Amino acid sequence: MMIRSAAMLVATVLFGLPQFADAGLRGHGAGCNTGCNTGCQTSAPCAPSCQPTCAPAPCEVQYVEKTVMVPQRSWEVKTVTCTVNRPEMRERTVQVCRRVPETNYVTKQYTVTVPEWQSKTVDYTVRKPVYETKTTTKTVMVPHYEEREATRQVCKMVPTTVTKTVCKDHGTWETKCGVDRCGCPTTCKVWVPNVVQEEVECTVMKPVMEAQPYTYKVCVMKPEEREHTYQVCNMVTETRQKEVRHMVCRQEVREKQVACTTYKTVMEDKVVPYCVMVPTQVTKEVRVPVCNMVPKTIQVPVRNCAPCVACR
Numbered sequence: 001m002m003i004r005s006a007a008m009l010v011a012t013v014l015f016g017l018p019q020f021a022d023a024g025l026r027g028h029g030a031g032c033n034t035g036c037n038t039g040c041q042t043s044a045p046c047a048p049s050c051q052p053t054c055a056p057a058p059c060e061v062q063y064v065e066k067t068v069m070v071p072q073r074s075w076e077v078k079t080v081t082c083t084v085n086r087p088e089m090r091e092r093t094v095q096v097c098r099r100v101p102e103t104n105y106v107t108k109q110y111t112v113t114v115p116e117w118q119s120k121t122v123d124y125t126v127r128k129p130v131y132e133t134k135t136t137t138k139t140v141m142v143p144h145y146e147e148r149e150a151t152r153q154v155c156k157m158v159p160t161t162v163t164k165t166v167c168k169d170h171g172t173w174e175t176k177c178g179v180d181r182c183g184c185p186t187t188c189k190v191w192v193p194n195v196v197q198e199e200v201e202c203t204v205m206k207p208v209m210e211a212q213p214y215t216y217k218v219c220v221m222k223p224e225e226r227e228h229t230y231q232v233c234n235m236v237t238e239t240r241q242k243e244v245r246h247m248v249c250r251q252e253v254r255e256k257q258v259a260c261t262t263y264k265t266v267m268e269d270k271v272v273p274y275c276v277m278v279p280t281q282v283t284k285e286v287r288v289p290v291c292n293m294v295p296k297t298i299q300v301p302v303r304n305c306a307p308c309v310a311c312r
């Protein structure tokens with residue numbers, strides 16, 4: 001609240017004075033001009049002329065130093081006393097219930113299963129094979145070999161005299177003279193061919209086909225009736241006996257000592273710790289904000305106007 005009041009005071013000093021000065025100037029000018037201008041509208045004594053009779057007064061601005069109080073915020077360290085809850089361990093005696101075990105041995109009967117091996121005779125059925133000989137008559141195919149005659153074409157090579165035209169070379173060797181690359185005379189023999197066609201007789205073998213009879217054997221299958229003996233297997237059921245061992249379980253009652261534990265309740269005193277919060281006065285230093293009003297010198301503009309000239 002103090003800071004807000006100080007700020008309003010500074011704003012009034014800084015911005016209010018020029019307004020007051022302007023208001024004074026405006027009032028002064030109005031008093032100067034009212035004699036004629038206002039009189040024309042309100043039928044004042046100087047209304048017949050209706051012309052300005054006041055001259056404007058010259059004004060100048062001057063700055064005046066003023067001292068104002070400005071709020072200044074700062075921090076101060078103060079010693080304060082506060083209450084702090086401090087934990088404290090205490091002890092108290094309470095009654096607790098404790099269960100004490102007691103062990104006793106008792107005789108208890110129980111049933112067990114005892115296995116025993118026993119023998120007995122059992123009947124079982126088997127399938128026994130029995131073989132039987134049977135004779136039957138059936139048609140079979142028996143191979144028979146027969147001789148047959150046929151004609152086949154045989155190729156024979158027959159010698160034949162034929163005339164054919166052949167070429168023979170009846171050439172001769174001739175000696176030729178010449179000059180080599182170096183200009184030296186050279187002599188060489190050259191074969192001069194002379195091909196002549198002649199007809200000569202020669203014997204060649206020509207194939208001739210002729211028919212030739214021959215005999216061959218053929219296997220022919222002919223049906224015949226024969227007796228066939230075979231065995232037939234028949235499965236016959238037969239009952240047999242055998243001795244087998246099997247396990248038999250019998251029930252047997254036995255006794256044994258069993259430990260039986262029982263619990264009884266006993267009340268006891270027990271010291272238990274517990275924590276309580278004890279209030280304690282503690283002094284400590286804290287930083288708090290402080291607002292102080294500090295004087296400050298500022299420049300304030302002020303208008304100085306000359307007095308108005310009197311109306312004529």
